[in-house]
Amino acid sequence: MHAAATDAPSAALRTLLRSLGQIVLQPNAFTGACLLAAWWVAEPRLACAALMGAVAANVSAMLAGCRDDDTRAGLHGFNGALAGLAAFSFIRDAATATAVAILAATATAWLVGPWSRWLRARGLSCLSSPYLIVTWCWLPMITSGAQPVSLASLHSPGLTQWSGGVLAxxxxxGFGSGALAGWLVLTGIAAASCRHALWALGGATLASAAHVLLGATPHSFDAGLLGFNGALTALALIDCGVVPMLGGVAVSIVLQAAAAHFGWPAMAAPFVLATWCVQWVRHRVMRGAIADGSAQSMESARPVTAPVTRTN
Structure with a gap:
């Protein structure tokens, strides 16, 4: 009886932490704890926002009858956590941000099921698209319109500034800031998989370098806004091979640069869209290969008839 009583809170805590870890595509409780520490270092209100959103989404997923295995893996909670983080990042009033965070996180939990099924039928992953859709629905109500980003040049950052910008x-x-917070996130990824951490670091470095060459602002680089989509894209496509992964990172760079030029609040959309592009191409190629294989099998299975000899 005592073991059952203590196992339930422990399982709930692991589910909550895995939900946070899934933000960087790692279903690992220690990764989630590292992200929680990173938010606390960057800004404590972000840690509260992530916990609030993840809890609201997980409870809503249970009420919606979602699969327990998916919930325990954190697949329903991480979009809620991101929805909460977005609310507290864009809304300064705590009461309004809390209300929006809970409602938005709940909405993501109800959206994940049908939306992921629709995407899966087309060979695509859900990723963090539910939180993006929900956030874009309420964001125009509290902003007067984003202005295009200034394209002042960033001149050759030094080694310290470079490493700090990449880590940030x-x-x-997860909407945090600072090199120390970024180092905690990278540590969490490495705890789940050193290979994933190395490729994520490569994706962040490549994306940051490309945006610097494209003329990104010094503030954007120091804040870490240039590398996070590249890191997430590398993590999402790491099992597809090096070439598809690099192609996905390149697409995310182009999409983020376009969004920055027009002042669109893209957030993680370049990562999601770039990953979808690679997954769609792979899905089409695989379907074509299967179709060709089926045609060849039918051809080889066709019975061979012996020629008929006619005699007069």
Whole structure:
């Protein structure tokens, strides 16, 4: 009886932490704890927002009858956590941000099921698209319209500034900031998989370098806004091979640069869209290969008839 009583809170805590870890595509409780520490270092209200959103989404997923295995893996909670983080990042009033965070997180939990099924039928992953859809629904109500980003040049950052900007990109995967917070996030990824951490670091570095060459602002680089989509894209496509992964990172760079030029609040949309592009191409190629294989099998299975000899 005592073991059952203590196992339930422990399982709930692991589910909550895995929900946070899934923000960087790692279903790992220690990764989630590292992200929670990163938010606390960057800004304590972000840690509260992530916990609030993840709890609201997980409870809503249970009420919606979602699969327990998916919930325990954190697949329903991480979009809620991101929805909560977005609310507290864009809304300064705590009461309004809390209300929006809970409602938005709940909406993501109800959206994930049908939306992921629709995407899966087309060979695409859900990723963080539910929180993006929900956030874009309420964001125009509290903003007067974003202005295009200034394209002042960033001149050759030094080694310290460079490493700080790249690490800060990992903090931006969850709306955080600062090199220390980014280092905690990278540590959490490495705890789940050193291979994933190395490729994520490569994706963040590549994306940051490309945006610097494209003329990004110094503030954007120091805040880590240039590398986080590249890191997430590398993590999402790491099992597809090096070439598809690099192609996805390149697409995310182009999409983020376009969004910055027009002043669109893209957030993690470049990562999601770039990953979808690669997944769609792979899905089409695989379907074509299966169709060709089926045609060849039918051809080889066709019975061979012996020629008929006619005699007069």
């Amino acid at each position: 990109g990992f903090a931006q995967t």
